Amino acid sequence: MNSPNEVLTNVSAEFQRAATKVIAKLRDDRGDVPGWVLITVMTAGLVVAVWSIADGQLKSVLTEALRSVSQP
Numbered sequence: 001m002n003s004p005n006e007v008l009t010n011v012s013a014e015f016q017r018a019a020t021k022v023i024a025k026l027r028d029d030r031g032d033v034p035g036w037v038l039i040t041v042m043t044a045g046l047v048v049a050v051w052s053i054a055d056g057q058l059k060s061v062l063t064e065a066l067r068s069v070s071q072p
Helices: 006-027 033-068
Strands: none
Touching: none
C-alpha cells in the first residue's frame, strides 16, 4: 500500500504534466481570424437583409409591444 506522501507526490506529478499540456495547447492556439471575420461579415449582411425586408413589420411589432406595456 502506498503511503499518503507517495500518493500526494504522484497526484502532484500528474497535475503538473496535465497543466503543462494545457498551457502548451493554449500557447499554440492562434485562432482562426479569417473565419471570425467571415462570420462577422455574414452576420452583418443577414441583419441588413432581414432589416430591409421586414422593416415595416418590425416597427409595427415594436410599436404594439410598447403600446401594450404603457397602456394597462
